[in-house]
Amino acid sequence: MPVETLLKLIKQNSGKLTPMIKTSTSLLLILITSLMGGEATLINSGNRHITNLNGEWNYIVDPYENGYYNYRYEAFDQQTHPGKGAFFNNSKPADKTDLVEYDFDKSDVIYVPGDWNSQKEKLFYYEGSVWYKKSFDYKKANSRNRVFVRFGAVNYQADVYLNGEKLGTHVGGFTPFNYEVTNLLKDVDNFLVLKVDNKRHKEAVPTLNTDWWNYGGITRDVIIVEEAPTFIDDYLIQLNPENDQQIKGFIQLNGVESENQRIRLRIPQLGINKKVKTGATGRATFSYKIKNLRRWSPKTPHLYDVTLNYGDQTLGDRIGFRSIETRDSNILLNGKKIFLKGISIHEENPLRGGRAYSPEDAELLLNWAKNLGCNYVRLAHYPHNEYMVRLADEMGIMVWEEIPVYWTIDWNNPDTYKNAENQLTEVIQRDKNRSSVIIWSMANETPTSPRRHEFLGKLATHARGLDPTRLISAALEQSTDPNDPMVKYISDEFADVVDVLSFNEYIGWYDGTHEKCQKISWNITQNKPVIISEFGAGAKYGFHGDKLTRWSEEYQNEVYVETLKMLDKIPQLSGVSPWILADFRSPRRPLPDIQDGWNRKGLISDKGEKKQAFFTLQAYFKAKGD
Ligand code: GCU
Secondary structure, eight states: OOHHHHHHHHHHHGGGSOHHHHHHHHHHHHHHHHHTTOOOOOTTGGGSSEEEOOEEEEEEEOTTOTTTBOTTOOBGGGSSOOOTTOGGGOOOOSSTTOOOOOOGGGSOEEEESSOSTTTOGGGTTOOSEEEEEEEEOOOOSSTTOEEEEEESOOBSEEEEEETTEEEEEEEOSSSOEEEEOTTTOOSSOEEEEEEEEOOOOTTSSSOSOOSSOOOOBOOSOEEEEEEOSSEEEEEEEEEETTEEEEEEEEEEEESTTOTTOEEEEEEGGGTEEEEEEOOTTSEEEEEEEOOSOOOOOSSOOOOEEEEEEETTEEEEEEEOOOOEEEETTEEEETTEEOOEEEEEEOSEETTTTEEOOSHHHHHHHHHHHHHHTOSEEEEOSSOOOHHHHHHHHHHTOEEEEEOOOBSSOOTTOHHHHHHHHHHHHHHHHHHTTOTTEEEEEEEESOOOOHHHHHHHHHHHHHHHHHOTTSEEEEEEOEEEOTTOTTEEEEOOGGGGTOSSEEEEOOBTTTBSOGGGGGGOEEOOOSSSOEEEEEOOOOBOTTOOOOTTSTBSHHHHHHHHHHHHHHHTTOTTEEEEOOSOSBOEEOTTOOOTTTTTTEEOOOSBOTTSOBOHHHHHHHHHHHHHOO
């Protein structure tokens, strides 16, 4: 009998059980649930009862994966007795005669969170498997509690083990995941081991080729989360998109006693102090009329303190309330037309030359954007860490979030689609209460085909099913009019699906020089808002020449001057997010003395120096007004 059926039967008949049997039954239920390794969302994990496992971890570089496969290339974790060769057993010699050919505790250490490329010179170009190990003691606050281990992100595939037991495998380098470890945890000497593999694959998401550095590692926080046997696992608390005088949403419990439970929802500044009751699936839905709402916006990024209470649990969050919609070719924030004064950003701290992962990194990047005059950022080309979107909430910066469906994805592979859809699910689950997030992007510069259209269409449907409150977009394909080389238009059939049209254009860089901008006209026929999701040019900071000297700051600046004039002629223009805030590492950019492994389209150099074009864009945004 499937465990879920057993659980249901016990719950349905618990009334007929004697108190003694009832108590042992509920303990049995807790045991079964935790043995089931309860799937958990653990939204807003940072505000829960957590223990941080960040810091120094031992690591072993394993290019032949001999810590995972035996010499017959059979996976150790598929064997009943994997033996001491399996690195996830963290083995030690039993005595002086014993043979063990690895030792985590005698191996080098690396910092978590963080990519290995920028931390270890010998791993700068490494693509393969690295084993990580963290030893820790853990005493539960209450013996009945449940415990999870959660990862902010691991790029690209993580095989996770605790005390020699496999917890699972996660694929996708930019979204959070967790495993229940209630039954595996010991008070002392736990060892958490991961095999992290950042090899690129044709069927992966992203696929083999990208224009960014393939940073490998445990690139975001690792935490232990302790929860009561039944706890608040997930919630949506947003303005009702159909009625902006209403807050609506749901609260989801996780645990065996999740039915007919009462949860208190408080939003004091809105006078909300309500008890909601869960149904059979442990979910409570609600909608409440509100008045005198202070809506979130770039000018007034007001966040409300929200508190959820269940049993002796209190979970707090800070949530902004705003509406976002399109009407004809306009984007309306809180019912008013808004122009998105944006910039594209990679998740990289250029001063460190590595993956960004911390609140300080988020402050560096978003303060640069704020200084530029932005009210919007495009977080390219994958979900960034949660600090970025939470800080954007606080700073009043609207956000485009994107999954790495980038360039030549393997459209015909069902596993590739499942992977992309899972990454979309995980980022929407994490950020659905963030008022700063206004757009979910399904893709970037993907070649059109029937299978690509089907793939992206399914993703858009999935996103709208999970979250009908935000806009859908993608960096679409554009074409040149066959009858007139100076006329461009959006030729992408996905334009019919998205709410906001977006495309990348590089006239003046990949397509002629900036003088061409004056001759081009954009013939966009769709009556939808248009965001130019990328334009730009490369420049080495401090390299000067005339306006036609490529790689000079003057050339880059002239591309901005001429492009902005050209784009302002597009009637539907509702925003821009030029490429890109700061220079970033890319293996595609080897030009000595200019690129040296960096994409130089940043408005800011890898040393934090502002190029001429920074000030041109800043002036353009200033002239656009609020
Ligand atoms: C493309 C792509 C970016 C890339 C940029 C460039 O538009 O979307 O990821 O970095 O062009 O060529 O610099």
